[in-house]
Structure formats: C-alpha cells, structure tokens
Amino acid sequence: MTVRDEAPTQARHHARRAGALGAVGVLLVAAAACGGDDTSESSNPSDGDQGAELLGPEEPATGEPVRVGIISDGATQAYDATDEIRAAEATAGFWNEHRGGIGGRPIEIVTCETGGDPAGATDCGNRMVEEDVVAVVFSNSGVGDSAWEPLHQTGIPTMFFQTSGDAVTRDPESTFVLVNPLPAVFGPPLAAAEGVDADKVAFVVIDVPVAVAAFESNGPEILNRAGLDYELVQIPPGTPDMTPQMREVADGGADVVQVLGNDTFCIAVYQGLTAAGYDGEITSVSQCITDATREALPGGDLEGISVISSIALGATEDPSYQLYAAVMAEYGADVDEVDNNIYAMGAYSVTSALATSLEGITGDITPESVTQAIKDMPEQELPGAGGATFRCGGSAVASLPAVCTNQWLRTTLDADGQPASYDVEDSSNLLEGE
Numbered sequence: 414m415t416v417r418d419e420a421p422t423q424a425r426h427h428a429r430r431a432g433a434l435g436a437v438g439v440l441l442v443a444a445a446a447c448g449g450d451d452t453s454e455s456s457n458p459s460d461g462d463q464g465a466e467l468l469g470p471e472e473p474a475t476g477e478p479v480r481v482g483i484i485s486d487g488a489t490q491a492y493d494a495t496d497e498i499r500a501a502e503a504t505a506g507f508w509n510e511h512r513g514g515i516g517g518r519p520i521e522i523v524t525c526e527t528g529g530d531p532a533g534a535t536d537c538g539n540r541m542v543e544e545d546v547v548a549v550v551f552s553n554s555g556v557g558d559s560a561w562e563p564l565h566q567t568g569i570p571t572m573f574f575q576t577s578g579d580a581v582t583r584d585p586e587s588t589f590v591l592v593n594p595l596p597a598v599f600g601p602p603l604a605a606a607e608g609v610d611a612d613k614v615a616f617v618v619i620d621v622p623v624a625v626a627a628f629e630s631n632g633p634e635i636l637n638r639a640g641l642d643y644e645l646v647q648i649p650p651g652t653p654d655m656t657p658q659m660r661e662v663a664d665g666g667a668d669v670v671q672v673l674g675n676d677t678f679c680i681a682v683y684q685g686l687t688a689a690g691y692d693g694e695i696t697s698v699s700q701c702i703t704d705a706t707r708e709a710l711p712g713g714d715l716e717g718i719s720v721i722s723s724i725a726l727g728a729t730e731d732p733s734y735q736l737y738a739a740v741m742a743e744y745g746a747d748v749d750e751v752d753n754n755i756y757a758m759g760a761y762s763v764t765s766a767l768a769t770s771l772e773g774i775t776g777d778i779t780p781e782s783v784t785q786a787i788k789d790m791p792e793q794e795l796p797g798a799g800g801a802t803f804r805c806g807g808s809a810v811a812s813l814p815a816v817c818t819n820q821w822l823r824t825t826l827d828a829d830g831q832p833a834s835y836d837v838e839d840s841s842n843l844l845e846g847e
Contacts, residue, residue: 474514
C-alpha cells in the first residue's frame, strides 16, 4: 500500500474552505448518472399523452397537511442546489394529486437553506424542530451532519439521499440513508479489478477531507479483504497538469485507476493518464463526466470508462427516469435542465422514497409513527434508480444500520462519453466482514 499526498500546506488550507468541502461532499457520494440525450424525441416523457399516462390516475389527498421538511444547501459561492427545493415541492405536488399524499393527507413541504455553512445547517435543523415536521429529507448537502444533530436529538426521522457521515450512517434509531457511500468509492474499481484479474488499484482522490476520509475509513479493510494492493494519490483541487503524478501511477503497476473528484479535477487526471501512456482500466464517479469533460477530451478518450450511478439521470428509456421527467414537466416548471440535474433528481428520489416507505401508514402521523413505518416497510423499488430496490430498517449492512440498499447502477461510456446502458449491481459481497 502506498499513500502520496501532493497538496502543499496553502492548497490544503484552501481545500478545507466550506464551499469546496460542500461541493465535494455532493460529488463523492452522489454518484448520479452522467446525463445526456441518448434516445429519440419519441421517448420524451414530457409529451402530453405519455406524461399523463406515466403520472397515472388522480388520487387526491385531503385533510390536514403532513409537514415534511427538506434541508438544502441552496445557493452557495461554490454551487447552486436550489433546484432541490423546487423538485421536492414538485414531487409533493405529484404525490398529493396522484398518490394520495401520505396516509391520504397532502404533503406540505417546509424548506430551509444552509448556504453550505455548518452554522446555517444547525439553524435549519433547529428550525425544523420548531416547525413541527414529522420527517426531514436531504438530497445533496455538504453540511448535512450539522443539521442532523438537533433533529436526531429530538427524534425527528431523517432520510438522506446520500451522506458519508459516520454518526449518521451508523445510527439505528431514526436515520435512513438511501445510498450506501461505500459502493460509490469501491464498487466500480473492485468490479473492474475482478474483470481483468488485477493485482493493484490506484485511487486518485481530490484532496479535501470528505473525499479522503471516505477512502481511509473503509478502504484498507475492503481492499485487503479483496486481496488487492493499492495506492492512494491525493491531489489538491485546481492542479492544472497532473502528468507527473499520473506517470508515477502508470509506472507503479496499477491495473485499475479509480478517480474521485469533480469534472475539472477528473479532466486533468484523464489527460495526465493519456500523456503518461496508461493503458489499464479507468473507473470514476459520474460527476467526473459532464459536458465540460466531453468537450475537453478528444473523441474516444472516454470510451470504456466505468462509472457508478445511484439514479438513472438522463436514461430516457428507463421507466424510473421517465416518471421523474413527467413529474418535473407537470409540477416542476421552474426546475432547470431536468435531464441533467443531479440536485433535482436527488431531491425527487429522496422525497418519493420517503412517501413510498410510508404507503399504508394509518392513524396519527407523528415522528414516532413515521420512524416505525419506515423501519417496517417492505422492499420497494427506489424511485429514479433504474430498477434498484431499497428497504430501510437496518437489514442492508449490519455495521451501517441507517443504510437502505447496497445496490447501484453501473454503466460504461461509449465513444461519445455517454452511458450506453445501466445495469443494477449489488455490493453486498463488497461489504462481507462488515
């Protein structure tokens, strides 16, 4: 095992600024699909007749609203996640008109924006307590742990689309995490390593605390159990030329390179690997693959890269994506770039997952009854996840009782840098021994 840290002190300090930390907290565990239009207009679920068919018959909710909170980072200096709020409200509109809301009562969305600041997140958590919500959902927050603390202390159930916080994922009481953070980091490289009978994997990681911690907290045990040698290469954000580091990776005998970062970071990694003559397998989180990546790299350079996803964003032939797009077309007119918007689809997925887990709830709807109903839920299809399923209540991973599924989507990029298709993978074997 080798660890290399390329970050000078000043760059390391800069990387720990709240904006960078929040942005990478989103990209590392989101692992959303790559986006892009890979089908014809005939499959556009926003078309009137097809959209109405996907939404299904009306089943309006009535009575006193059920108050559900969503905490979003909103607009920050580094990124704008405001579409999370708009998409959650659109999703509630769909459930209220077509799925009977929650327990037959309409969902009322209560919103709060953290600004990507831990203090703002704590304020949001406290506000939700004051607002008497029965549950709170999070999509992609870099400071969700801070908002979670006051909610957890008062017993208000929380459902995260994704998070890597240790206290959050290990909470057996009132926390539910849809996306297991471990497969996002280790699933693709281990699957690729098995396919080529690899001996060594190199992890090229953007050097911010949340990204490095996601590797260090579980990587040694998982990789040792898989019988793989490994190398961790930490590089600060903003490094323009990574050829020297990638030459060391290529010369170091890695059969697989896993890249964790945003698109700008990953572009420099890919260019460095090409310049270094690396010809092994490359895997990545899908935040590496954007239109900016496709424009920066020559045709074919992205072909064959394996990418993990937790939602089928942009997969226009997939029924779970089609329903998301139809909901946004009908109720989310103010949501931008629906077909390539991780914030919107993440919020749709977690809001729908909460409502799905509460189907059939009866009696008083309180934080306590909501928590119990989620724990008692049967296995269901995870909204927007391309056929992956989830079941909360502690059965997915013994040591991470908040996690609701070990399933994820895997795709291989074609010559245009687009996903050819998605396959549901299960990483339970990855977690053996947990």
